[in-house]
């Protein structure tokens with residue numbers, strides 16, 4: 226599957242027209258491109274929980290479609306409340322999940338039963354379309370940052386480091402952190418991406434590397450622990466990462482390891498940017514202290530999955546059978562370590578979030 230010429234990708238989720246949606250099953254990438262039909266709330270909940278779809282914006286959009294699928298079956302208040310509860314319980318950290326569910330539920334609550342299913346599909350489609358537009362705008366504002374880095378070193382390649390996958394696979398289209406990268410590549414700017422492998426689920430190695438290879442963007446996979454060394458040796462011009470929930474003061478919750486990257490960037494004077502679409506902003510949280518951090522299964526740390534030489538996909542244990550593992554899936558980067566938030570309304574300092582988005586209009 227190829228991305229389009231300008232780097233914006235085809236969508237990661239689409240309505241089938243017969244009461245279901247189809248997704249790219251990201252647990253099969255990069256070894257296999259497979260799609261999967263989700264025809265029930267349970268299908269949608271499973272896809273989010275086991276990360277067939279992941280990434281804050283895509284989790285939100287998928288959950289919104291889940292409400293539409295539920296409304297098709299039974300549009301009653303009780304049935305929709307149950308569907309919302311099932312979907313909300315899938316993953317705790319990405320604020321987009323609760324935001325999308327509340328948005329669809331609010332629209333349906335004021336409608337007669339017979340109009341709810343169609344309205345739910347319309348709202349889910351709107352959330353998906355808005356996501357693509359927001360990410361495109363983030364791409365435009367982030368492009369200016371890459372151009373500024375290029376201007377500082379004329380004629381040289383701009384080296385961007387990113388963590389996890391905040392690419393089009395994490396959204397409905399474009400991606401957040403990768404949108405500026407795709408736009409720079411399409412504009413002919415010489416760019417190279419250091420791709421953190423992002424243990425333990427390896428979203429960087431499995432998803433970001435796959436995306437960039439598909440788009441023809443030069444990139445190099447690195448161990449998570451290599452980023453600080455590269456920054457110490459002047460090989461990173463800027464970092465751009467995604468977020469799953471950003472608090473009102475600009476504290477950024479993102480994939481585990483982001484905080485360590487931000488510390489290294491701060492220590493080496495490397496600009497550290499966070500791509501933040503407004504649905505991922507949680508103005509109800511004054512700081513990142515109270516962001517719910519998902520704890521995932523220890524087997525994601527003790528085992529690694531890959532393709533054997535003869536093409537089989539297998540998981541192998543990388544430690545002793547008796548060794549326990551802890552697996553916090555996210556961490557919080559304090560706003561003081563964030564150079565700027567790349568939003569659809571521009572690149573803003575963390576302390577201006579309330580001023581710019583307070584009304585959220």
Ligand SMILES: CSC[C@H]1O[C@H](OP(=O)(O)O)[C@H](O)[C@@H]1O
Pocket residue numbers: 279280281282388389390391392395396400401402428466467468469479480481554
């Ligand atoms: C554009 S949001 C991407 C964000 O989501 C990822 O987490 P997960 O793969 O567990 O859903 C990671 O934190 C990315 O930065």
